[in-house]
Amino acid sequence: MAAFSSQCSVRAHNPSSLSSRFSSFSGHSFGRTAPFSSISVSYPATFPATRGSISCQTSSATSPFSSVNGKANSELKDFLHISDFDKDTILKLLDRALEVKALLKSGERTFLPFKGKTMAMIFAKPSMRTRVSFETGFSLLGGHAIYLGPDDIQMGKREETRDIARVLSRYNDIIMARVFAHQDILDLAKYATVPVVNGLTDYNHPCQIMADALTIIEHVGKLEGTKVVYVGDGNNVVHSWLLLAAVVPFHFVCACPKDFEPDEKTVEKAREAGISKIEITNDPKEAVKGADVVYSDVWASMGQKEEAAYRRQVFQGFQVDENLMQLAGPKAYFMHCLPAERGVEVTDGVIEAPNSIVFPQAENRMHAQNAIMLHVLGM
Numbered sequence: 001m002a003a004f005s006s007q008c009s010v011r012a013h014n015p016s017s018l019s020s021r022f023s024s025f026s027g028h029s030f031g032r033t034a035p036f037s038s039i040s041v042s043y044p045a046t047f048p049a050t051r052g053s054i055s056c057q058t059s060s061a062t063s064p065f066s067s068v069n070g071k072a073n074s075e076l077k078d079f080l081h082i083s084d085f086d087k088d089t090i091l092k093l094l095d096r097a098l099e100v101k102a103l104l105k106s107g108e109r110t111f112l113p114f115k116g117k118t119m120a121m122i123f124a125k126p127s128m129r130t131r132v133s134f135e136t137g138f139s140l141l142g143g144h145a146i147y148l149g150p151d152d153i154q155m156g157k158r159e160e161t162r163d164i165a166r167v168l169s170r171y172n173d174i175i176m177a178r179v180f181a182h183q184d185i186l187d188l189a190k191y192a193t194v195p196v197v198n199g200l201t202d203y204n205h206p207c208q209i210m211a212d213a214l215t216i217i218e219h220v221g222k223l224e225g226t227k228v229v230y231v232g233d234g235n236n237v238v239h240s241w242l243l244l245a246a247v248v249p250f251h252f253v254c255a256c257p258k259d260f261e262p263d264e265k266t267v268e269k270a271r272e273a274g275i276s277k278i279e280i281t282n283d284p285k286e287a288v289k290g291a292d293v294v295y296s297d298v299w300a301s302m303g304q305k306e307e308a309a310y311r312r313q314v315f316q317g318f319q320v321d322e323n324l325m326q327l328a329g330p331k332a333y334f335m336h337c338l339p340a341e342r343g344v345e346v347t348d349g350v351i352e353a354p355n356s357i358v359f360p361q362a363e364n365r366m367h368a369q370n371a372i373m374l375h376v377l378g379m
Helices: 087-105 128-140 161-171 182-191 206-220 235-244 264-273 307-316 323-328 360-376
Strands: 004-012 052-062 118-123 144-148 174-178 196-200 227-232 251-253 279-281 293-296 335-336
Touching: 004 335, 087 206, 087 360, 118 128, 118 161, 128 144, 128 196, 128 360, 161 174, 161 323, 174 182, 182 196, 196 206, 196 360, 206 293, 206 335, 206 360, 227 235, 227 335, 235 251, 235 264, 293 323, 335 360
Parallel strands: 118 144, 118 174, 174 196, 227 251, 227 293, 251 279, 293 335
Antiparallel strands: 004 052
16 A cells, blocks of 8 residues: 655755754754744745755655554554654654744645555543644644544443544544553554654653754754752653753753652663663752753643642742742743643743743644654654
8 A cells, every 4th residue: 555655864064863852953043033034845836945955755655554453654653652662753753843833834735645644533631732732733734633522432331441542543544642551552553553742641641852952952942951940839840851861961850849740660661771861859949050941841731630720839839930040040931831821820920931832832732742743654
């Protein structure tokens, strides 16, 4: 069976590769004021090449999904945890995200690697960003996404997860799921015969952290060696930051109230990798000093709203306000995975400040996920 495949290459005056720019962007500037017009796309030829160019080629190839009894190509993997991949693969994914983002920013709309493909999107938890970023991204690259809300599929209740996985695999080329229990995403991946992408579980949020890494590279200029300080609950976002720190070297600090620390086994795994400096502390003021990025999230996630009042009391002193950002220093950026409860975990002044990169961060969900889907589909 023929499948649509694609290859993108970047040509710039700086001979360094995109992977080398993971550590330091010397070919293009992605700072706060750098316009995206600094990259020109030469696909098709009507786009003039200035500082650099991206070209994409499409070709017909044999589908890697030639087997109906399992994931036929052993090189194609589900995207469930960042630490399932090595550093080189993570670098390539981020490189690819930059390439395809630049292509889409140019207005080019003939790069359609997902043409003829469908994606099933399972939402046990509703979400604006996850749905819109996946559905829009898949559509812009030629595919069709199908939304399956909480009332459409009740995994483990109305129908067993293993049956849902097998059925959806026969209709679709890829499955994305945003669920509560982490075991649900593991079961989907176990029984599906197409790639499964983790859109969020109560344990982790890998697509978000890939988007965050992409945003840090664009604004700070690198990820390796940076100091990222998360202030708040040791939740699923923190777990994915820790799993990234087990693969890529940087300094990660989680400042959280006592008894709200991240999962001990995940912290241990990140530390045992011996790649990054990992700190868990209960002192946010000390933690943020010298930070390149100060990161926050809601104090009560979906499914914890009955604890919201209690958590507001416990988390006093962990709000990211102007004073905390001053302690971080003038070069520190602010990030938040959204939705934000303004006036609770972050002040309005911080989220609207010039050094807030919250909305470029939100946009990058789509670009990071496009790269992830291209990877797991073998493109």
